[in-house]
Amino acid sequence: MTPEQDPLDSLFDPRSVAVVGASANPEKWGYWLASGALAGRGRRAVHLVNRRGGALDGVPFLPDLGALPSAPEQVVVAVPPPQVRAVVAEGLAAGARCFTVITSGGADAEAEQALASLIRGHGARLLGPNCMGVVDTTSDLRLSWGDFPAGQFGLVSQSGNLALEIGRLLARAGQGFSRFVSLGNQRDIDATDALLALVRHEPTRVIAAYVEDFRDGRRLGRALAAAHAAGKPVLLLTVGGSAASGRAAASHTGALVSARATVAAVCRDAGAVLLDTAGEVVDVAACLLAARGRAASHPAAGNRAAGAARVGAAAPPRRAAADTGPSHPPASRPRTAILADSGGQGALAADACAARGLDVPPFSAATAATVAAHLPPGAGCANPVDLAGAGEADLATYAQLTRALLTSGEADAVILTGYFGDYATANPAQAARETEVARELADAATASGRLLLVHTMARDTPALAVLRQRGVPVYERIEQAATALSGLARVRTAQLRPPLPTPPPSPHRAPDGDYETTRDLLCSYGLTFPAAEFVHTADEAAAAALRVGYPLALKAMGLAHKTEAGGVALGLADESALRGAFARMTAATGAHRYAVEAMATPPYAVELIAGVRRDPAFGPVLMAGIGGVRAELLADTALALAPLTPDHARDLLLSLRHAPLLTGWRGAPPVDLDAAAAALCALARAAAEHPELTDIEINPLLVHPGGAVALDAAAVLGQSSLRAPRLRAQCVEHQPDDQE
Structure with a gap:
């Protein structure tokens, strides 16, 4: 492989492709794979293999891979499972560099692993088995079932049908795919490999992923951070929102750390956006693509977006214990201006935005006066703006007011909500004028460098087609527009904290998880107990x-x-x-x-809970929250991969809903946040260096103006842990006026 080559070029842009199991029957997978491969024969050699013979589009089926006139770089395998290994062996003998295995690779996981080992042993790569194939619209590669409209959206998915759903929604939104990778059982090429390939792929501007099995979760977290740093944030879908596993009976930590919460924490620290549905993915993607287009056409806006994306890149200076401010500037909420056809729609739009963390600020007197000049007397000129029939009286009002709001300097984005786009449906005579105004709206957004989103009760009309073609996102429900704008805000205000390296295991293993040995262990890492x-x-x-x-x-x-x-x-x-x-x-x-x-009873103390749970994919995960006997009732927690930095630990504490208790509530002095953060870091490092512990917890961790003291601790030992001499450490009595 030359330095210019991508490690997965054989997957996405092979010089030649052979489809084994090709068919002329449109009801079979082999037909879709073969016809898709033939669509790219202007770029590469395409060979079709079926031992029964036949032809498709004038291309004869060859009996086996040995009959090919030249070596196939990629072999697509769509034969019954018992035949897969023989086809792969034949392909390796012919010199293939990549295999996309559509069908199952064997009777069980062991057989599939053996297949992957065989392929890797020859220096080749495997996608699948049990996958839906691969598509690269930029290289005319379509090796999958279904239609994939071309665009700038890259998708990695463990679900084929979900990809088809996303494709339909993208087409409806005027968007399409740059690449699609169906992971299947991930016996070789996994989600991280595919994500990194999309990061390297210049035509891909937005990335989405549906992942169920994270494999090496920390490696995936680093890939998510790399995507964000490259200006290609990842929109992630996953499962695992269920509550705690059986370990909940052994610790509070198990009850408070779900699989989905862990993924959410990784996404937060890697600049990715965790979403719930395919529709949300497409809604946010359309907004991200529109924002990127605005930045490209308006350098000043691009600089603002880049600056927001870089928030938190440099480590902030360490603060004194008495400094209760956050260790980084709080991410400002995007200012959103709402232009509505009615008071009710405007109010609901404002509520939808506020619920998703967006700011709908009142306008200055100057901007309100500018708005009022275009509206009838008595119309709402604040934010949201109520058109009060002005749009119906003159469609030009939509463009005039939108332009005024986009250029006011008081809004980062404008949402136009209501009827626009549907006038031609009721009155076809208005189609030309409505379309002209749609162009004016798009022109205003482009010229301002700010984002315009349109929510409309219409669906497919000429005016909406113009908006979509010009990169203005169009939504059928106001909550879609608000969610999309919120997703963009999360991307722009992300603070990248890729997973730190996991330290090597300590040579001293914990003998058990009782209180005495757990506190001895934690004391050896610098934690204080009475x-x-x-x-x-x-x-x-x-x-x-x-x-x-x-x-x-x-x-x-x-x-x-x-x-x-x-x-x-x-x-x-x-x-x-x-x-x-x-x-x-x-x-x-x-x-x-x-x-x-x-007894440790320092004044103005707050009870926290701190624990680390070992996740099978992500390793040790730190949880910090409001503790004591109300820990599970309040469920006010924040997560991060362990180990972590003191600044990160401090920010976790400040992100809690009850953080005002820590920073000085109703006249109480603030607690020593640096001491609290140091305690979290010590616990995190202890857990990271002791993989024999599946859970370790302090509850409560008493934090107060003079420091932090642990009042109780417990651990859960894994089944494979070995017995070792107990760790002993000196734990001194805590004094209220100590300054740890």
């Missing part, structure tokens, strides 16, 4: 209390949720209270081991 001793009897507890000091806490060991089980007693002031609590706790829990621990 002084404690571990006992078995009431007499041992009384003796330990003299050394620890009253008041103190008594905790029963071996319980997943101590409070609910009656396994925690706090504020015990003397030996009598301690012995009474010990007796009650023994009767309630049957525990055989207890912790006698000093």
Whole structure:
């Protein structure tokens, strides 16, 4: 491969293609693959193989790959599963460099892995098995079922039918595909490989992906960040929104970290946009393509967009503990101007925008006066603008007001919502004039360099066709327009934080996940716990209390949720209270081991929960949130891949809904955010260096103006973990006025 060649050129732009299993029957896959391949024969050699003979479009079917006049660079395999391996072996012998296997590659996963190993062993690549093929409209390669309109949209998908749905929606929106890759079972070429190929592909401007199996999730996260850095953000669809796995019984962390929440965190930190439906993908893609077009035609707008995309690229300076501001400037919400045919539509549009994080600010007196000059007396001149029939009286009003709002300097985008585009339906005589105004609207958007979105009750009319052709997104429902604009805002305000390298495993393995050994482990990473001793009897507890000091806490060991089980007693002031609590706790829990621990009651403290759960695809995932006994009730959490930087940890805390509790609520002093962030980083590194732990959790982590102290901890050990000597570390009693 020369330096200029793409590693997947054999997949997307092969010099020759052979379709094995070609058919002349339009009802069969072999027909679509063969006819699609023949559509590109002006660019490459195309060979059709079917041992039964026949022909398609004047091209005869050859009996096998050995009968080809030259080596095929890519072989498309559409034969019954039992024949796949033989066809692949034949193709390798003929010199093929890439195989797209439509059918299943074997009876089970092991057989498919063996097929992939065979192909890779010869230096070739495999797409599939069990995939729908590949399309590259820029290289005239169409090796799939269905129609794929040409455009600038690249798609990677594990679902073939979803790709067909997206194709229909793209065509309706006046958009199309640059490339489509059906991943199938990902035995070799996976989602990350395909995404990186789309990043390298200049004609692809927007990328979408539907992924169920993330394989190496951290590698995928780095690919998402690379796409964003290249100006090609990824719109991601996935599954996994269900609640926690069975580990929820062992830790709060398991209940608060779902698969989808992990993917959402990776997308946030990689500049990708996680969406819910195929329709949302197309809506946001149309908006992104329009914004890119505006930036290309108006350099000033392009510079603004590029500047927004670079927010957070440089690490901010570290702040003092008393500084309660965020560690980066808060992402400004895009200012949206709404121009509506009625007050009701304008109000609903404003609500839809606000619900999606967009700002609909009031206009200045000057802009309101400019708007009023085009409207009848009494019309709404604020934001949203109520046309109050002015558009019906003169269609030119739509263009005049849209231009005024786009150039006002008070809006980053304008949404025109209502009836425009449908006048010709009711009155064909207005078709020419409405189409002319549509051109004026597009001209205004292009000249301003700002984004115009149109929501209309019409569907396919001449005026809407003009808007789509000129790169103005058109939507049938106002929530589509608001979602699209919100997706664009998320892309432009993203702060890239690709996954940090995972540190090598520690040579000291955790022997178990009980409180004593977990706190020993965490103390060795710099976390602070109150002084404690571990006992078995009431007499041992009384003796330990003299050394620890009253008041103190008594905790029963071996319980997943101590409070609910009656396994925690706090504020015990003397030996009598301690012995009474010990007796009650023994009767309630049957525990055989207890912790006698000093009380930590610093003023103005806030309880957090912090945990790390090991995800099979993404590795250790840190969760931080509002903690204590209300952790699962409030479910106010933020996630990030572990390990992470202190600035990232700080920003996670500030992203919580209850973050004002940390920054000074109702006159309380702010907590030490730097100490809280350092505690999160220490926990994250401990988990990353101890892969034998599937979960590790601190609840609560008490953060206060003087620092942070962990009051309880637990871990879940994986089944394959090995026993090792316990880690011991000195844990000192926490004092309220300490400055850790």
